[in-house]
Amino acid sequence: MIRAFSLAAVLLASTAPLAAQEAPIVLPGAPGEASRTIDAASAIALSDTSYAPADVAFMQGMIVHHQQAVDMAALVKDRTNNAAIVKIADRIDGSQKDEMAFMRTWLQDRGLELGMAGMGHAHHMMEGMATPQQMAQLAAANGTAFDRLFLQLMIPHHKGAIDMVDTLHEQPGTAYEPVLFEFTNDVVSDQKTEIERMNIVLAALSQDPRATLAAGFRDAGEAISNLRLVTAQPKPAGFFDPKNPAQLQPLIPAKEGEEPKKDKDKDRDDEDEKPKFGERGSLLSFANTDIAFSGDVMVAGNYHGFNAYRLGEDGVPVLISSTVCPGGQGDVSIVGKLLVMSVQDSRARKDCGLQGVTDKISDERFRGIRIFDISDINRPRQVGQVQTCRGSHTHSVVSADSKRIVLYNSGTSYVRDEKELAGCFDSPGDSRTALFSIDVIEIPVADPAKARIVDRPRVFAADGEIAGLWRGGDHGDGTQETYRTDMCHDITVFPAKNLAAGACSGNGIILDISNPMKPRRIDDVTDKGFAYWHSATFNNDGTKVLFTDEWGGGGRPRCQAGDPATWGANAFYEIKDGKLEQRGTYKLPAPQTDMENCVAHNGSIIPVPGRDIFVQAWYQGGISVIDFTDASNPFEIAYFDRGPIDKDQLVTGGYWSAYWYQGRIYATEISRGLDVFALEPSEFLTAEEIAAAQGAQYPGDVFNPQTQTQVTWPADLVAAAKASRKGG
Numbered sequence: 001m002i003r004a005f006s007l008a009a010v011l012l013a014s015t016a017p018l019a020a021q022e023a024p025i026v027l028p029g030a031p032g033e034a035s036r037t038i039d040a041a042s043a044i045a046l047s048d049t050s051y052a053p054a055d056v057a058f059m060q061g062m063i064v065h066h067q068q069a070v071d072m073a074a075l076v077k078d079r080t081n082n083a084a085i086v087k088i089a090d091r092i093d094g095s096q097k098d099e100m101a102f103m104r105t106w107l108q109d110r111g112l113e114l115g116m117a118g119m120g121h122a123h124h125m126m127e128g129m130a131t132p133q134q135m136a137q138l139a140a141a142n143g144t145a146f147d148r149l150f151l152q153l154m155i156p157h158h159k160g161a162i163d164m165v166d167t168l169h170e171q172p173g174t175a176y177e178p179v180l181f182e183f184t185n186d187v188v189s190d191q192k193t194e195i196e197r198m199n200i201v202l203a204a205l206s207q208d209p210r211a212t213l214a215a216g217f218r219d220a221g222e223a224i225s226n227l228r229l230v231t232a233q234p235k236p237a238g239f240f241d242p243k244n245p246a247q248l249q250p251l252i253p254a255k256e257g258e259e260p261k262k263d264k265d266k267d268r269d270d271e272d273e274k275p276k277f278g279e280r281g282s283l284l285s286f287a288n289t290d291i292a293f294s295g296d297v298m299v300a301g302n303y304h305g306f307n308a309y310r311l312g313e314d315g316v317p318v319l320i321s322s323t324v325c326p327g328g329q330g331d332v333s334i335v336g337k338l339l340v341m342s343v344q345d346s347r348a349r350k351d352c353g354l355q356g357v358t359d360k361i362s363d364e365r366f367r368g369i370r371i372f373d374i375s376d377i378n379r380p381r382q383v384g385q386v387q388t389c390r391g392s393h394t395h396s397v398v399s400a401d402s403k404r405i406v407l408y409n410s411g412t413s414y415v416r417d418e419k420e421l422a423g424c425f426d427s428p429g430d431s432r433t434a435l436f437s438i439d440v441i442e443i444p445v446a447d448p449a450k451a452r453i454v455d456r457p458r459v460f461a462a463d464g465e466i467a468g469l470w471r472g473g474d475h476g477d478g479t480q481e482t483y484r485t486d487m488c489h490d491i492t493v494f495p496a497k498n499l500a501a502g503a504c505s506g507n508g509i510i511l512d513i514s515n516p517m518k519p520r521r522i523d524d525v526t527d528k529g530f531a532y533w534h535s536a537t538f539n540n541d542g543t544k545v546l547f548t549d550e551w552g553g554g555g556r557p558r559c560q561a562g563d564p565a566t567w568g569a570n571a572f573y574e575i576k577d578g579k580l581e582q583r584g585t586y587k588l589p590a591p592q593t594d595m596e597n598c599v600a601h602n603g604s605i606i607p608v609p610g611r612d613i614f615v616q617a618w619y620q621g622g623i624s625v626i627d628f629t630d631a632s633n634p635f636e637i638a639y640f641d642r643g644p645i646d647k648d649q650l651v652t653g654g655y656w657s658a659y660w661y662q663g664r665i666y667a668t669e670i671s672r673g674l675d676v677f678a679l680e681p682s683e684f685l686t687a688e689e690i691a692a693a694q695g696a697q698y699p700g701d702v703f704n705p706q707t708q709t710q711v712t713w714p715a716d717l718v719a720a721a722k723a724s725r726k727g728g
Contacts, residue, residue, distance in 0.1 A: 128160015
C-alpha cells in the first residue's frame with residue numbers, strides 16, 4: 001500500500017513540468033507599465049545567477065585598470081637603467097597582460113562587451129589610477145626621478161586594484177563562479193606581493209639614513225641627528241621574559257617530510273620560503289607604556305605594572321623599585337603622594353595577581369583606575385580602585401588640591417556585562433549605554449578607597465542624540481575609513497586655559513572645562529585622512545592643538561615608502577574664537593620597513609620661548625622632533641631611529657612615548673627599555689634656545705602625560721634665546 005502511494009506520487013510529480021509549460025511566464029514592468037509574456041529561455045537568462053552585473057563591471061573596469069599599469073611599465077625601458085625597476089616593470093607587464101587575457105576571454109565567452117559603458121575618458125577616476133597629468137609627468141621624467149615617480153604612482157595603482165576586489169566581494173552574489181573567485185583572490189595576492197617589493201625599492205631610493213637600518217634587538221642599526229643618546233637602559237628584572245626578551249612569536253616548524261612550496265612566480269626576489277610564526281599572544285605582556293614625573297622621580301608604566309626611577313646626573317634614571325601589577329595599558333599620573341594607573345585588559349585582577357581571570361563574569365576582575373600610595377616609593381601600596389564599564393585606556397588629571405583629585409577617564413575596550421558591573425550596557429540605542437561618554441572620577445585625597453565615578457557626560461551629543469558626531473565609515477573615494485565616535489582615546493586638559501582637547505576616535509574635539517565636573521564641547525572636527533583620532537597636544541599658549549592619527553592601531557607598518565603622507569600623521573589646528581581651523585600636517589619623512597610598526601604616537605612640547613617645538617614617538621619609526629611654529633608648514637629638526645627588532649617578523653615595539661622633562665627627552669621603548677636624549681645645537685636650534693628649554697619652569701615641578709601646564713621662563717633666558725635667533 002505504501003509502495004503504491006509512493007509510485008503515484010512520482011507519476012504525479014513527473015507530469016507537473018509539462019503542465020507548467022502551458023502556463024504563461026509573466027514579466028511585470030514598472031508601476032503603470034503593462035506586463036509582458038516571455039518564453040522559458042528568456043526567463044532563465046533573466047534569472048541567471050552564475051554572474052552578477054557587478055562582476056561584469058569589475059572585469060571591464062579591471063581591464064582598463066591593468067592597461068594603465070602596462071602603459072606605465074612600457075615607459076621604463078627608455079627612462080632608467082635601475083635593474084630593480086626594470087625587473088618590476090617586466091613582472092607587471094607579463095602578469096597584467098595574462099590577467100587581461102583571462103578577463104577578455106571571460107567576457108567574450110558570455111557574449112559581453114569588453115568596454116565599460118559610460119566611462120568615456122574618465123578611466124583615471126577608478127581606484128588608484130594615475131591622472132593624465134601624472135602620466136605625462138612620468139613620461140617626461142628620467143633616471144632616479146623617474147624611478148621614484150614610477151613607484152609613487154604604481155604602488156597606489158596596485159592598492160586600487162585591491163580596493164576594487166574588496167568592493168566586489170562586499171556585494172551580494174558576486175564572484176559566485178569558483179574560477180572568478182579564485183581569479184580575484186589571485187589578483188589581491190599578486191598585487192600585495194608586488195607592493196611589498198616596490199616599497200622596498202622605493203625606500204632604497206631615499207637618502208635618509210633611517211630608511212635602511214639593520215635589524216636587531218640589541219644590535220640594530222641606529223641613525224641620529226641633532227640629538228645625543230645619553231643612555232639606553234634595558235628593562236628591569238621581572239619585566240621581561242629572559243628566554244624571549246623581545247617577545248618574539250614562536251616559529252612554526254615545517255611538518256616532517258613536507259617539501260617547501262615552490263612559488264608560482266619564478267622571478268621572485270626572495271627565493272627562500274618565508275618563515276611562519278605563531279599569531280596568538282601570551283598571557284603576560286611586558287610592553288613599556290607611558291611616563292609621569294614629579295620632582296626627581298620618574299614612573300614608567302608597563303602592561304605588567306610600573307617602574308620607579310630617581311633622576312641622577314645628566315638626567316640618567318636610577319631604578320628605585322618595580323611594582324608588579326598586570327592588567328594592560330599601565331598609563332600613569334602622579335598627584336602628590338598618589339599614583340593613578342589605567343587598567344583595561346580582561347585578565348587584570350583586583351589583587352594584582354599574575355594568574356589572570358578566565359571566567360567571562362568574575363568578581364576578581366578589575367578594569368578601571370588603580371590608585372597607589374607612593375609616599376614610600378620603595379614600597380607602593382594599592383589604596384583605591386574605580387571599576388568602569390570599558391576599563392581605562394587613558395586618564396587625565398583635570399584638577400587637584402589637598403581635598404580631592406578630579407580625573408577624566410577614557411575607556412576604549414569592550415563594555416563589560418552588567419552581571420559583572422551594574423549599569424554597564426553596550427547597546428548604542430539604549431540611553432543607558434556606556435558608549436558615547438567619558439567618566440568623571442573623584443578621588444578623596446584623605447581616603448582614596450572612596451574614589452568613585454560622579455558623572456558620565458555625553459560629550460558627543462548633538463541635536464538631542466547622544467551619538468551626535470561621526471557615525472563611522474569613509475568620507476568618499478580615496479579617503480580614510482574613520483572609526484565611529486563613541487569614545488575618547490586621549491583627553492589632554494589645559495587647566496590654565498580652561499580647555500581640553502579630545503582625540504575621540506572619529507573626531508577631534510575641544511571642551512570648556514571651566515567647571516571640571518561638567519565638561520562642555522565647544523567645537524569638533526573630522527579629517528578625511530584620519531582613521532583613528534588618538535592624542536592631542538596644545539602649544540604653550542593654548543592657541544594651537546596638534547592631533548595624531550593612529551592609523552592601524554599602532555601595530556601595523558604604516559610608514560612604508562608607498563603609504564600616504566597624510567595618513568597616520570599629525571594634523572595641526574589653530575584655535576580661533578573657540579573654533580578649530582585646520583592648518584598643516586606632518587608625517588615622519590623617513591620610510592620604514594614592513595617589519596616596523598610605525599604611526600604617529602605620544603609626545604610633548606619642548607618649551608623653547610617664542611617657538612612651538614614638539615618631540616614625538618613613532619613606535620619603530622623612532623623619535624622625531626618637529627617645529628610647528630608655522631602650523632601650515634611643520635618641519636623636522638632632529639631625530640633618532642633604530643632598525644627593526646627582527647628581520648623576519650613584525651613585533652609591536654619601538655617608542656610608546658617621548659617627553660621633555662628637566663632638560664632631557666625620556667622615551668619608553670616598548671620592547672627594549674628606556675632611552676634618554678639631550679638636544680644638540682644645530683642650524684635649527686641654538687644653544688641659547690636649548691638652555692631656555694632646560695630652564696623652563698613647570699608649576700609644581702610635575703609632568704603628567706595628559707595634563708598640560710603653562711610653562712614660564714626666567715627673563716634672561718628668554719632674552720638670550722631671542723637674541724640668538726637674530727645672530728646676536
